[in-house]
Amino acid sequence: MSDEKMFLLKCKECDAEFFTEGENNFYRKKGLHTPKRCKACREKRKAQHERSLKEKEQENILSNLQFEQAEETEMLLADPNTVLYIIGNGFDLMHGVPSSYYNFRDSMSRRNELREALEMYVEKENLWADFEESLAYLNDEAMLGTLNDWMDIFDVKEQHDDDFSAADFFMAAEAAMSPTQVIMRELPKRFRKWIDTLKPTVSNKPLEQIINTQSMFINFNYTEFLEIIYRIPKKNIFYIHAERRDKNKELILGHSGIANRKIDGNPRKLRSNQLRMKNQTTYDLHETAGYQLSNYYESTAKKSNVVIEANKETFMSFSDVETVVVIGHSLSVVDYPYFKEIIRNNRNLSNMKWYISWYSASDIKRVDAFAKTLGIQPKQIKLFKV
Known part of the structure; x- marks a missing residue:
């Protein structure tokens, strides 16, 4: 057996051998204390500790319950x-129905374009825990921040330039806002497919x-x-x-429309003044993208x-x-x-x-x-x- 596979310790809980020389070197470099328990037992103790904290929190709430x-x-x-x-x-x-939004997430592969758009651009810390409200917390600033790059990619000219192309202008806006289009287009279809x-x-x-x-x-x-x-x-x-049995009706889901702090006010003011404005065309492009974001928030709100x-x-x-x-x-x-x-x-x-x-x-x-x-x-x- 190589030194790397030689176990140096025995777990004080289950007596299993664990801890290789490689792990020992890592712990020493990081200044960490040598563990007394194997990984499985450490994780078990951690889970027990977390469960105990939840039970204490629950007992405290119940002892002061007004209901x-x-x-x-x-x-x-x-x-x-x-x-x-x-x-x-x-x-x-x-009743054993795997119907949580985590199950919905797992019904999609990690490379699914809808899942990628959601997990990359929704700012909520745990978007799947409160999925519907999370739809209102889009990182619009991140998308707006890509507009200058898309202008360069589509070679968008200034509007007074003879070579200015409205098609290039709107393609740049749509490219920057493409995650919103993916969510609006794919979420209803994918959600219905999963529910079925x-x-x-x-x-x-x-x-x-x-x-x-x-x-x-x-x-x-x-x-x-x-x-x-x-x-x-x-x-x-x-x-x-x-x-779900009524195939003629769209299943209703969405955010409340009041959760996102950026919905209020004029969508043209979506932090445009903080972004790099090369010219009037750049500013107008940000306005156009802002309106598309406003359309996203309206489209994904629960009516x-x-x-x-x-x-x-x-x-x-x-x-x-x-x-x-x-x-x-x-x-x-x-x-x-x-x-x-x-x-x-x-x-x-x-x-x-x-x-x-x-x-x-x-x-x-x-x-x-x-x-x-x-x-x-x-x-x-x-x-x-x-």
């Missing part, structure tokens, strides 16, 4: 005619003691698993963002107001709802308009009861922010763990 904990039977005792269930992606995940592949991988019904099949449902998912798994009549379900307007009667039918049961919904800001519309149409706001599912400490924080923003009193909310 009561609900029993499953409470929800089934209510009159089904006055109960509205709001179903989010957590519902599909509970989803199916449950478990046969049990974890929500059987919570769901009343005769109640009303707002389904934020595009899938029909409420109908298949729990035999909910289709007439009782409002597929608020369309459903909640349009959905609400098109479904006025449906929202009005929730006027006598006394109990709202939220299952697996992240309560993301992008969907606040729908909740506000439910509240606005209700005849007895002060007596509405809200039962909201939670899974992690971050969920409870979102419930708190949700309640404060929508003016729901803590005494009206009860939480239940899923």
Whole structure:
């Protein structure tokens, strides 16, 4: 066995041999302490530590919780005619459906042009954790910064030059803004294709003691698993963002339109004064690109107001709802308009009861922010763990 493959240490946890001479040299150069555990045991301890921190955070939040904990039977005792269930992606995940946006990411290869455009130009630290809102955090400055290079590539002349070509001018703008075109063109198609592949991988019904099949449902998912798994009549379900079985309707997703700090104001002011302006043509090119960016933000925004307007009667039918049961919904800001519309149409706001599912400490924080923003009193909310 070569020196490089000779193991120098034994793990104090599992007694396995580890740590080669090469690793020893690396640790010595970096001034690092010699490890006492092998890599597998170190990673196991790290995971345990992280889990312990999360548990402590959760215990701390629960000990100071302003919301009561609900029993499953409470929800089934209510009159089904006055109960509205709001179903989010957590519902599909509970039933073994690989429907997270991380799954959507993994359905594309690393070299896929849509994935490359998203991961290269979206500024959100973890774009797949809150994918829809992340669409509003495009790094437009990075794209605008390439305009001068594209001007040189397409040899864009000044507008007073006899050889000026409008075609070259607009090709330079389109080349710089091409990531936005890729996202607008490919995201709806790729997303629909992925949604069509989803199916449950478990046969049990974890929500059987919570769901009343005769109640009303707002389904934020595009899938029909409420109908298949729990035999909910289709007439009782409002597929608020369309459903995958209807091939004539585009599936609705997008950001709230208010998240990106650069949307407000004139798109012509998108940091143009900070970029290198060689002449008036350069300035005009930045203006043209700015308008294309504005079109991107508008195109990728979730048109909640349009959905609400098109479904006025449906929202009005929730006027006598006394109990709202939220299952697996992240309560993301992008969907606040729908909740506000439910509240606005209700005849007895002060007596509405809200039962909201939670899974992690971050969920409870979102419930708190949700309640404060929508003016729901803590005494009206009860939480239940899923």
